[in-house]
Amino acid sequence: MILALAGGVGGAKLANGLARVVDTGGLVIAVNTGDDFRHLGLHISPDLDTVMYNLAGQNNSEIGWGLAGETWNFMTALGWLGGPDWFKLGDKDLATHIERTRRMVAGETLSEVTAALCARFGVAHKVVPMSDEIVTTLVRTKDRWLPFQEYFVALRCEPEVSEFRFSGVDLAKSSPGLRAALESNVLRGIVICPSNPFVSIDPILAIADVRSLITAREVPVVAVSPIVGGRAIKGPTLKMMIELGIDPSAFGVARHYGSILDGFIIDHIDMSMSQDIETLGIQVIAADVVMKNVSDQERLAGVTLEFLDKIRERR
Amino acid sequence: MILALAGGVGGAKLANGLARVVDTGGLVIAVNTGDDFRHLGLHISPDLDTVMYNLAGQNNSEIGWGLAGETWNFMTALGWLGGPDWFKLGDKDLATHIERTRRMVAGETLSEVTAALCARFGVAHKVVPMSDEIVTTLVRTKDRWLPFQEYFVALRCEPEVSEFRFSGVDLAKSSPGLRAALESNVLRGIVICPSNPFVSIDPILAIADVRSLITAREVPVVAVSPIVGGRAIKGPTLKMMIELGIDPSAFGVARHYGSILDGFIIDHIDMSMSQDIETLGIQVIAADVVMKNVSDQERLAGVTLEFLDKIRERR
Numbered sequence: 001m002i003l004a005l006a007g008g009v010g011g012a013k014l015a016n017g018l019a020r021v022v023d024t025g026g027l028v029i030a031v032n033t034g035d036d037f038r039h040l041g042l043h044i045s046p047d048l049d050t051v052m053y054n055l056a057g058q059n060n061s062e063i064g065w066g067l068a069g070e071t072w073n074f075m076t077a078l079g080w081l082g083g084p085d086w087f088k089l090g091d092k093d094l095a096t097h098i099e100r101t102r103r104m105v106a107g108e109t110l111s112e113v114t115a116a117l118c119a120r121f122g123v124a125h126k127v128v129p130m131s132d133e134i135v136t137t138l139v140r141t142k143d144r145w146l147p148f149q150e151y152f153v154a155l156r157c158e159p160e161v162s163e164f165r166f167s168g169v170d171l172a173k174s175s176p177g178l179r180a181a182l183e184s185n186v187l188r189g190i191v192i193c194p195s196n197p198f199v200s201i202d203p204i205l206a207i208a209d210v211r212s213l214i215t216a217r218e219v220p221v222v223a224v225s226p227i228v229g230g231r232a233i234k235g236p237t238l239k240m241m242i243e244l245g246i247d248p249s250a251f252g253v254a255r256h257y258g259s260i261l262d263g264f265i266i267d268h269i270d271m272s273m274s275q276d277i278e279t280l281g282i283q284v285i286a287a288d289v290v291m292k293n294v295s296d297q298e299r300l301a302g303v304t305l306e307f308l309d310k311i312r313e314r315r
Numbered sequence: 316m317i318l319a320l321a322g323g324v325g326g327a328k329l330a331n332g333l334a335r336v337v338d339t340g341g342l343v344i345a346v347n348t349g350d351d352f353r354h355l356g357l358h359i360s361p362d363l364d365t366v367m368y369n370l371a372g373q374n375n376s377e378i379g380w381g382l383a384g385e386t387w388n389f390m391t392a393l394g395w396l397g398g399p400d401w402f403k404l405g406d407k408d409l410a411t412h413i414e415r416t417r418r419m420v421a422g423e424t425l426s427e428v429t430a431a432l433c434a435r436f437g438v439a440h441k442v443v444p445m446s447d448e449i450v451t452t453l454v455r456t457k458d459r460w461l462p463f464q465e466y467f468v469a470l471r472c473e474p475e476v477s478e479f480r481f482s483g484v485d486l487a488k489s490s491p492g493l494r495a496a497l498e499s500n501v502l503r504g505i506v507i508c509p510s511n512p513f514v515s516i517d518p519i520l521a522i523a524d525v526r527s528l529i530t531a532r533e534v535p536v537v538a539v540s541p542i543v544g545g546r547a548i549k550g551p552t553l554k555m556m557i558e559l560g561i562d563p564s565a566f567g568v569a570r571h572y573g574s575i576l577d578g579f580i581i582d583h584i585d586m587s588m589s590q591d592i593e594t595l596g597i598q599v600i601a602a603d604v605v606m607k608n609v610s611d612q613e614r615l616a617g618v619t620l621e622f623l624d625k626i627r628e629r630r
Contacts, residue, residue: 071406
């Protein structure tokens with residue numbers, strides 16, 4: 001069994017690649033919920049939805065998030081009414097949030113709702129939230145601590161960041177599905193998808209039992225770099241690294257993850273950094289890390305699994 | 316000033332006629348909220364919306380309720396997810412419910428939200444809920460008491476009814492706008508629109524201070540019959556009358572309203588009943604009561620206002 005840790009769009013791409021090359025039952029994808037928030041009375045889980053829509057083949061590849069074939073009549077009407085329209089919710093996507101909220105109000109956990117929604121979307125592999133407790137990513141800017149979505153969507157990542165905090169994480173446990181994977185006898189390895197390390201992966205690793213179980217296990221942990229040739233493939237990763245004073249490179253990402261990693265996959269273009277990364281005690285291979293289509297996703301997933309196996313065999 | 320009491324579609328038509336012939340500031344429309352319910356986490360006020368959409372000229376005249384030019388992508392997606400899709404919410408209409416709920420959660424009263432929404436929809440006349448308290452219409456059937464929307468929409472009025480109850484009405488006061496109209500020095504008359512007497516008008520009249528203020532006032536009260544030629548213009552009014560053992564005719568409606576009425580407007584086709592109705596102490600005139608278009612609405616509104624004035628002058 002493979003456990004993948006994933007956040008938003010980049011993570012969902014590799015997660016989809018893994019889903020397509022691993023047999024059903026052989027993959028658990030644990031997804032960041034630090035971005036979750038209540039908005040318009042709804043429980044919105046952006047990263048869970050991104051992974052679910054991608055694995056269902058229903059993701060909107062034109063705009064990069066949300067559902068394919070989406071319409072925006074609700075949002076337009078809400079804006080016309082003077083309601084808060086900064087967080088765009090498509091008409092079809094809205095059904096996911098309304099149904100999730102309805103089920104949670106009725107007493108289901110986020111894990112249970114996620115399983116039900118994934119079943120409906122025909123997602124065969126297990127997609128689980130990192131936790132059923134509420135963990136809220138906060139972003140420290142010059143003026144104040146911002147809720148993540150306000151920083152990410154409303155302010156388009158413009159304020160300079162100096163720190164992240166995962167409010168509630170000290171009280172949070174891993175979700176039953178993530179915990180079961182971390183304790184599984186057949187766990188073959190852990191893949192950290194090329195998501196934003198600070199706001200997509202760190203919240204998962206900040207859950208106390210997640211980090212301790214990963215550290216205690218003998219299974220290899222491999223990450224795929226979200227930075228290629230000194231640029232983030234997508235999103236604010238590079239901008240955050242610069243603001244946080246972290247070397248804005250694949251090397252900076254490897255050093256940020258540190259001893260939790262056994263292996264790191266960088267792009268061919270970053271091969272010059274492999275020795276520096278290896279001095280951190282992390283094995284390195286190069287691959288084509290940018291995924292432009294599903295066959296890129298499958299190819300990178302295959303490379304990642306081979307690398308995991310090779311690391312395990314070497315031990 | 317004219318005060319109109321209205322419920323759903325039929326009531327909204329005459330309310331719209333009144334709105335078009337009365338000067339701005341000269342009309343208050345108090346709307347039934349007994350049909351209001353929480354659904355999918357939203358506060359839904361079907362009758363308030365019907366009146367607002369009609370007065371805004373944005374009502375969907377094809378399907379008879381909701382907004383013009385509506386789309387149903389949310390609802391289709393919710394149904395596909397296995398969510399409750401028996402109460403149809405259009406994509407644009409949904410924005411009204413989400414914005415209403417958002418404002419109420421933030422502490423606004425239903426009256427305040429209604430005023431804000433009406434302002435946005437360009438409705439110049441005052442549209443107010445009957446109460447800011449929760450009043451819930453319940454329908455007694457053979458098996459059990461049903462919430463109104465379950466009876467009306469999910470079960471399409473099929474169960475036989477024997478009684479209605481307006482849960483919470485004993486604790487409810489009239490809304491500030493309705494109360495102000497009922498106490499106004501310039502109140503010229505009260506119009507009971509051709510809505511369902513049992514589930515649209517009775518909830519309003521069941522509010523203790525509404526009935527006592529109407530009874531205490533000298534102003535004439537005129538109703539327009541929702542029954543024409545032994546048939547309900549729309550909806551289950553006639554079916555309910557039969558099940559309740561009430562004479563299924565305009566006369567039956569007049570007798571149901573009883574002493575609260577000074578005048579009753581029936582259709583020409585029902586002229587044979589005028590003497591019977593007059594024996595109840597209610598003045599009667601005949602008019603074309605069926606409103607097929609906006610000019611019918613204006614015409615009937617004009618007839619209603621003239622009748623009110625004539626009754627007042629005769630006193």
